[in-house]
Amino acid sequence: MENILCAANSSNMLFYFNEDKYGILPEDVKRELKIICVLYCADVGGMITLSFSDEHRLLISTIEPIDEIGAELKIKQMREQNAELFSMLEEFSRKFFGGEDEDIEA
Numbered sequence: 001m002e003n004i005l006c007a008a009n010s011s012n013m014l015f016y017f018n019e020d021k022y023g024i025l026p027e028d029v030k031r032e033l034k035i036i037c038v039l040y041c042a043d044v045g046g047m048i049t050l051s052f053s054d055e056h057r058l059l060i061s062t063i064e065p066i067d068e069i070g071a072e073l074k075i076k077q078m079r080e081q082n083a084e085l086f087s088m089l090e091e092f093s094r095k096f097f098g099g100e101d102e103d104i105e106a
Helices: 027-044 068-081 083-097
Strands: 003-009 014-017 047-052 058-063
Touching: 003 027, 003 083, 014 027, 027 047, 027 068, 027 083, 047 083, 058 068, 058 083, 068 083
Parallel strands: none
Antiparallel strands: 003 014, 003 047, 047 058
């Protein structure tokens, strides 16, 4: 199951941040996520969603970008330019939402 961190949509120019679950993140991280998502939508259109997999990997999903090839290139660029931030977010997810499985002793 995926846990949505944030999303943006170019058609209605909205940004969503899952404040209920991830509100403890610092404001500068939230601001950076907003910039990343909004710039993606401005460049290639459609919708972008950042979420976490059950394994705490940061997933980037897109829906109906105007430019499919541009969207793939933009996501690759985002991953490269924000590698440190994305790695920190994955570590955050592991620490705060790691689940009880890690604490169970055999």
